[in-house]
Amino acid sequence: MKVKQISVFLENKSGRLAQVTRVLGENSINIRALSIADTTDFGILRLIVNNPDSAYRALKDAGFTVSTTDVIAVEVKDDPGGLAQVLEILQNVNINIEYLYAFLQKATNAALVVFRVEQIDEAIEVLQKNNISILDGSRVYAL
Structure with missing residues (x-):
């Protein structure tokens, strides 16, 4: 009954969100839901995707700070x-x-x-x- 959520720590800089979505797209990962909470310097992008294990690996390999959480x-x-x-x-x-x-x-x-x-x-x-x-x-x- 638990769902695996991907969380990505992002610097609050132009283009960072686009980079995440590009990495996911290049790895055939489809976003089902997302939320982003930000401050002046950083944000936390929370994602539900069709393949959380692949998304985690792809984002980690691309240099993002990534974690998974059960929701x-x-x-x-x-x-x-x-x-x-x-x-x-x-x-x-x-x-x-x-x-x-x-x-x-x-x-x-x-x-x-x-x-x-x-x-x-x-x-x-x-x-x-x-x-x-x-x-x-x-x-x-x-x-």
Whole structure:
């Protein structure tokens, strides 16, 4: 039920993001979702890709500082309050969300929300008990 996320440390310089995407494209790696958080001097690019192991190797070989992190991908109804329902379940068991990002899946009329939490196994267990749809890595990579 865990999804492997690629994180890339980037200097906040013109062209660095283009370099990452070029390396991924040259290695036939397709980006499924991304998020970037930046400061004045650097940013952290977080990616869900179709082949995380190949992406990690390609970016590492190209000289980027790269790491992998396990995250959870949850399908949330694309209705008002859909995300609130999931967040409240996690809040009720004191699971803190470090960050999240999302995108809409038109085919299913649901949002896919990617969560990073400290207690990932506990979060998966409590979400499953509450009938929240958690997608495994192979399904997310194939989107």
